[in-house]
Amino acid sequence: MAEAVAFYVLSAFILGFAVLVVSAKNTVHSVLFLVLNFLFVAALYVLLGAEFVAVIQVLVYAGGIVVLYLFVVMLVNLKRPPEAHHDPHRRTRLGFGLAAAVLVELGAIAAYGAVTPTVPIAAPVGPMTGNTEQVGWLLYTSYLIPFEIASMLLLVAMIGAIVLAKREL
Amino acid sequence: MIDTLIIPLLKIAVVLNATLVGVTYMVLLERKVIAWAQSRLGPMRVGPYGVLQPVADAIKLMIKEDITPVRADKWVFTIAPIISMVPALIVYAVIPFGETANIFGHPVNLYIAKINVGLLYVVSVASVGVYGIILAGWSSNSKYPLLASLRASAQLISYEVAVTLTLVSVIMVAGTLDLVEIVKAQEAKGLWFIFVQPVAFVLVLIGGLAETNRAPFDLPEAEQELTGGFHTEYSGMRFALFFLAEYANMIVVSSVVTTLFLGGWLAPFPTILPFLTIVPGWVWFLLKSFLFLYLFIWIRATLPRYRYDQLMRLGWKVLIPLAIANLVVTGIVRVIVLTWLKP
Numbered sequence: 001m002a003e004a005v006a007f008y009v010l011s012a013f014i015l016g017f018a019v020l021v022v023s024a025k026n027t028v029h030s031v032l033f034l035v036l037n038f039l040f041v042a043a044l045y046v047l048l049g050a051e052f053v054a055v056i057q058v059l060v061y062a063g064g065i066v067v068l069y070l071f072v073v074m075l076v077n078l079k080r081p082p083e084a085h086h087d088p089h090r091r092t093r094l095g096f097g098l099a100a101a102v103l104v105e106l107g108a109i110a111a112y113g114a115v116t117p118t119v120p121i122a123a124p125v126g127p128m129t130g131n132t133e134q135v136g137w138l139l140y141t142s143y144l145i146p147f148e149i150a151s152m153l154l155l156v157a158m159i160g161a162i163v164l165a166k167r168e169l
Numbered sequence: 170m171i172d173t174l175i176i177p178l179l180k181i182a183v184v185l186n187a188t189l190v191g192v193t194y195m196v197l198l199e200r201k202v203i204a205w206a207q208s209r210l211g212p213m214r215v216g217p218y219g220v221l222q223p224v225a226d227a228i229k230l231m232i233k234e235d236i237t238p239v240r241a242d243k244w245v246f247t248i249a250p251i252i253s254m255v256p257a258l259i260v261y262a263v264i265p266f267g268e269t270a271n272i273f274g275h276p277v278n279l280y281i282a283k284i285n286v287g288l289l290y291v292v293s294v295a296s297v298g299v300y301g302i303i304l305a306g307w308s309s310n311s312k313y314p315l316l317a318s319l320r321a322s323a324q325l326i327s328y329e330v331a332v333t334l335t336l337v338s339v340i341m342v343a344g345t346l347d348l349v350e351i352v353k354a355q356e357a358k359g360l361w362f363i364f365v366q367p368v369a370f371v372l373v374l375i376g377g378l379a380e381t382n383r384a385p386f387d388l389p390e391a392e393q394e395l396t397g398g399f400h401t402e403y404s405g406m407r408f409a410l411f412f413l414a415e416y417a418n419m420i421v422v423s424s425v426v427t428t429l430f431l432g433g434w435l436a437p438f439p440t441i442l443p444f445l446t447i448v449p450g451w452v453w454f455l456l457k458s459f460l461f462l463y464l465f466i467w468i469r470a471t472l473p474r475y476r477y478d479q480l481m482r483l484g485w486k487v488l489i490p491l492a493i494a495n496l497v498v499t500g501i502v503r504v505i506v507l508t509w510l511k512p
Contacts, residue, residue, distance in 0.1 A: 026242075028242075028245070028304075028307060029244075029245070032245070032300075032304075035297075035300065051284060051285065051286045052286055052289070055286045055289040055290055055293050056289070056293075058293040058294070058296070058297065059289065059292060059293035059296055062293075062296075062297055063293055063296025063297050063299070063329075064296065064326075067299055067300070067303065067322060067326060070300075070303055070307075070322075071319075071322070074303075074307055074315075074319075131285055131286065132285060132286060132289075132346055
């Protein structure tokens with residue numbers, strides 16, 4: 001009961017801040033609402049018993065990536081007027097397309113959830129106890145290949161950034 | 170009821186008050202120590218030897234006029250000092266001041282929370298503190314605070330990488346992220362981690378100085394270039410919050426370094442000098458933390474400020490490669506110990 005109340009309260013905050021992110025006039029304000037959104041998502045992870053993921057969510061997203069967003073938003077001139085040749089309908093069509101895609105995805109997840117039985121949360125996996133140990137165990141056993149692919153992607157992105165930033169190598 | 174609600178609330182009240190009083194007295198200590206280093210007396214007028222100076226400072230700052238610049242972003246300008254103060258305080262939730270103490274015949278753990286991601290919690294909460302500085306500079310709508318806040322955030326992000334990478338090698342030795350368990354691991358080994366991970370100790374100490382914007386890394390507050398720094402437009406109590414947050418962060422860094430490298434609440438030389446364990450653990454913890462606080466002030470009185478490019482070079486070209494090398498060496502030694510030396 002208490003868990004359900006906490007879930008709905010947190011979800012309401014997450015959705016509210018998400019709406020504020022897209023509706024805020026000032027870009028810096030919308031980045032700040034994004035930070036609050038991430039913090040509440042971290043609280044949701046804590047509710048699920050996934051402390052490690054929650055802390056990483058705060059460390060990587062709220063504390064790392066959004067700081068870089070802020071840098072970009074603060075340094076880029078946002079007061080530039082929209083370009084004259086811009087087609088206003090194009091953006092509307094794109095928005096409707098994306099919204100439809102998300103709706104289909106949500107429907108698919110709901111349908112999938114209705115057919116498959118629910119898994120008990122935070123069931124212990126592998127020979128380890130403790131949240132961090134279990135995440136580590138899964139990453140280096142069942143999910144080894146996705147983990148390696150993700151790290152390769154990050155490496156490629158890093159090299160790409162260096163190549164773009166450096167004029168002559 | 171008493172164990173789940175009243176005792177934790179009392180602990181939070183005690184820790185918060187002790188921290189805030191400690192922070193105000195850190196200001197006095199800093200003024201005194203720097204004065205002595207420069208053959209001056211420091212504050213002497215308020216109370217004997219100036220011991221009531223923090224009270225006078227607090228009253229002065231509270232009754233000062235609180236100015237918000239006209240062109241400032243009012244909301245962000247107001248919450249920025251709060252954002253920089255709150256992370257510095259909530260870190261204390263996981264710091265173990267001692268193990269268990271009997272208070273009025275009731276066993277009480279001398280830490281507020283024992284969570285299995287304690288060290289990561291400290292790092293992630295500290296990473297949120299950057300927002301206070303960035304937003305203060307941006308919302309002031311003034312060029313010097315903006316420049317200072319960009320400097321500060323670039324500095325904090327750079328040194329955060331080095332410190333976090335270094336902490337990984339400590340975690341590998343301890344085998345846990347829980348700060349209480351890290352101290353217990355040092356007790357079981359019979360060796361403080363400063364002797365196991367000397368490189369990591371130096372790296373975390375330097376990184377900690379940079380993360381708290383202390384001399385010689387106090388570029389965000391370089392008065393000569395920036396007319397004060399990211400808090401130029403702030404006055405009264407809001408300015409004081411930034412000031413106090415800096416000192417609170419210093420106490421956090423000292424406590425974390427004590428916990429990780431100096432055995433937290435453990436008494437030194439338990440086999441050679443066993444009578445030292447009579448002194449309660451929290452006294453040892455406070456003594457060891459005080460050592461680092463004094464070191465910070467001593468460094469400020471001694472070293473000149475770095476130049477910005479020197480600071481960035483030190484962070485990215487010295488500290489981060491050293492942290493990675495330390496990590497690799499620790500990993501190799503650990504594998505050797507676990508596979509060959511253990512039967």
